[in-house]
Amino acid sequence: MYKQASISHVSARNATVFSGMCAMYALALLAGAVLPLAFAPLGWYWLAVLSPAVLFLLAARLPKRQALWASYFFGLGYFGVGVSWVFISISRYGSGPVIAMLVTVGFVALLALFPWSAIFLVRTLCPRMGGFALWLGLPAAWVLSEWARLWFLTGFPWLFLGYSQIGTPFAAIAPVFGVLGVSFVVAVMAGALAWTALRFSLRRLAIASGALVALLLGASLLDREWTxxxxxxxxxxxxxxxxxxxxxxxxxxxxxxxxxxxxxxxxxxxxxxxxxxxxxxxxxxxxxxxxxxxxxxxxxxxxxxxxxxxxxxxxxxxxxxxxxxxxxxxxxxxxxxxxxxxxxxxxxxxxxxxxxxxxxxxxxxxxxxxxxxxxxxxxxxxxxxxxxxxxxxxxxxxxxxxxxxxxxxxxxxxxxxxxxxxxxxxxxxxxxxxxxxxxxxxxxxxxxxxxxxxxxxxxxxxxxxxxxxxxxxxxxxxTPYVRWRDKPVLAFIGIALSVLVGVGRKGKRNSSR
The missing domain is CATH 3.60.110.10 (Carbon-nitrogen hydrolase)
Structure with missing residues (x-):
C-alpha cells in the first residue's frame, strides 16, 4: 500500500512538472508570436522590449535544457508569424500549397535556431545567469545572431529588433551604429526588464528606470543632422x-x-x-x-x-x-x-x-x-x-x-x-x-x-x-554609420561576450568552493 502511494505521488509530481514545462514552452511560443506585431504595419514597438524580456526571463529561470527548448519555441512563434508571407509566394506562384507548407515550415524551423543559438551561447559561457548576463550577455548574443543572419546562407536580415524603433527616439542611434546598434539598445532594455522581474524590488525597478532614462538621453545626444x-x-x-x-x-x-x-x-x-x-x-x-x-x-x-x-x-x-x-x-x-x-x-x-x-x-x-x-x-x-x-x-x-x-x-x-x-x-x-x-x-x-x-x-x-x-x-x-558600418557594434559584442566568459569562470570557481 505504501509503495503504491509512493508511486502515485511520484507520478503526480512528474505530471505537475510536465504540465509546468508545457506552460513555459507555450508562454515562449506566445511571446515569440506577438513579437512581429512590433513591426509594420501595426508598429507596437514596445513589444520589441517586452517579448524578448519574456524569453530572457525564461532563459534565466529554467534549467539549461528547458531554456533551450523555450528559446526554440520562441523562435518558432517569432518567425512562424513574422515570415508567414513566404507561404504566399510559393503557394500562389510556385508549386502549390503542399510544397509551400513544407518549405515554409522548414524555413521557420531553421530561423528558430537563431534565438536558440543566442541562449545556448550565453548559458554555455555563463551557466549562472546573473545581472551581467541579463543586462549585456543576452543582448550581445541576440544581436550577434542578427548579424549572423546577414550572411548565413546568403543572408536573411528580416525582423531585426531595431527596425521596430523607427519613429521612436531610439531611431537616432541608427545613423551612428546602424540597425544592429538600435537592436542592441532594445535588447538591453529587454534584459533590464527581465532582471527586474527575476527578483522584483523597488531598488531593481529604480535601477532599470534610471538605465532607460540614460539610454533616452544618450539617443537624444545623437539626434542631429548628419548630412x-x-x-x-x-x-x-x-x-x-x-x-x-x-x-x-x-x-x-x-x-x-x-x-x-x-x-x-x-x-x-x-x-x-x-x-x-x-x-x-x-x-x-x-x-x-x-x-x-x-x-x-x-x-x-x-x-x-x-x-x-x-x-x-x-x-x-x-x-x-x-x-x-x-x-x-x-x-x-x-x-x-x-x-x-x-x-x-x-x-x-x-x-x-x-x-x-x-x-x-x-x-x-x-x-x-x-x-x-x-x-x-x-x-x-x-x-x-x-x-x-x-x-x-x-x-x-x-x-x-x-x-x-x-x-x-x-x-x-x-x-x-x-x-x-x-x-x-x-x-x-x-x-x-x-x-x-x-x-x-x-x-x-x-x-x-x-x-x-x-x-x-x-x-x-x-x-x-x-x-x-x-x-x-x-x-x-x-553619417558615422556609412564610415564605420557594423564594426563598433561587433567590437562591443566581442567585449561583452569576453567579459561574460570571465563572469562565468568566476561563478564556477565560487560554486566549487
Missing part, C-alpha cells in the same frame, strides 16, 4: 503599374504591360526623375530597346530621366536583374543580392532544376559585383533592387557619392501580407542610416517617398495602378 541638402529639389514621379504577378511574365501580356506603363508615365513628362519598379518591363533589354528608345526620346525632350527595372543579358551569356537609367549615356546597375530559389537555384548543376520550387527563371541571374551609380539631372543616384535594400553595409557602399537612393521592388509575390510592410520599414531604416532620401517604386505597393530621417512623406495606395508625384532634395555628406 546636408545639396542642389535644388528634384521633381519625381514613382510609377506603380499593378500588373498581377501570375500574368506579368506571360508573352501575351507584354503589350498590355508596356501600354499601361507608357500611359501612366506620359502625363509626367517634364518631371526630373521618373521611376518604374523592378522588372517593370518583363522582357530582355535588347528585345524592348526600340520601345524604350521612343519613350526616352519623348521624355528626354522635356528634360525627364526614366529609371526602370528590366532583365539584361550580355554577350557572354550572363543574365542580370538590372536597373537602367535611359538618359544618354545609359547606365546600368545590376542587383547584387539575389534571392535564392527566386532568382537563382543554388546547386542547380548538382541537383537539377527540380529544386526550382519558387518559380525561378530557367536561367539563373548573375549577381552584380560593383555598386554602380545612376544619374538624373546630374544627381548621382544609388539604385537598390528589392532584396538589396535589406543589407545596410552594402547600401553604404554607394555612399557618400550617391545623393539619393532609389529602391525598385516587386512585392506582388507576397500579396496582402506582412511582407510588403516589413520591406518598406527596412527601406526606411536605410534612409536613416545613410542620411539620404529614398524613393521606393514597386509593382503593387508599397510605393513610397521616404525622407532622410526615415519618415514617410507620401505613399501610394496598394494594389492600384497609379503614379506618386513628389519633390525630394538630394543630400551630401556621410
Amino acid at each position: 546636408e541638402p545639396v542642389a535644388k529639389p528634384l521633381s519625381i514621379a514613382l510609377v506603380q503599374g499593378n500588373v498581377e504577378q501570375d500574368r506579368k511574365w506571360k508573352p501575351e501580356a507584354l503589350a498590355f504591360t508596356l501600354g499601361r506603363y507608357r500611359a501612366l508615365t506620359q502625363p509626367y513628362a517634364g518631371t526630373d526623375l521618373i521611376v518604374w519598379p523592378e522588372t517593370a518591363v518583363p522582357a530582355w533589354f535588347d528585345q524592348a530597346s526600340e520601345y524604350l528608345d521612343r519613350l526616352q526620346t519623348r521624355l528626354g525632350a522635356r528634360g525627364s530621366t526614366l529609371i526602370l527595372g528590366i532583365p539584361v543579358r550580355t554577350d557572354q551569356g550572363q543574365a542580370y536583374n538590372a536597373a537602367v537609367s535611359l538618359a544618354r549615356p545609359r547606365r546600368f546597375y545590376y542587383k547584387r543580392h539575389l534571392v535564392p530559389f527566386g532568382e537563382y537555384v543554388p546547386l542547380r548543376g548538382l541537383v537539377g532544376p527540380w529544386l526550382n520550387i519558387l518559380g525561378a527563371p530557367l536561367k539563373d541571374f548573375s549577381a552584380g559585383q560593383q555598386p554602380r551609380l545612376l544619374y538624373a539631372s546630374g544627381v548621382p543616384i544609388g539604385a537598390l533592387i528589392c532584396f538589396d535594400v535589406a543589407f545596410g553595409a552594402e547600401v553604404a557602399d554607394l555612399l557618400p557619392a550617391a545623393q539619393l537612393l532609389v529602391n525598385l521592388s516587386n512585392d506582388a509575390w507576397f500579396g496582402d501580407s506582412l511582407g510588403p510592410h516589413q520591406h518598406l520599414q527596412i527601406a526606411q531604416m536605410r534612409a536613416i542610416e545613410t542620411g539620404r532620401p529614398l524613393l521606393r517604386s514597386t509593382n503593387t505597393g508599397l510605393t513610397a517617398v521616404i525622407d532622410h530621417n526615415g519618415q514617410l512623406l507620401a505613399r501610394a495606395p496598394q494594389f492600384e495602378p497609379t503614379v506618386l508625384p513628389a519633390e525630394v532634395t538630394p543630400r551630401t555628406g556621410s
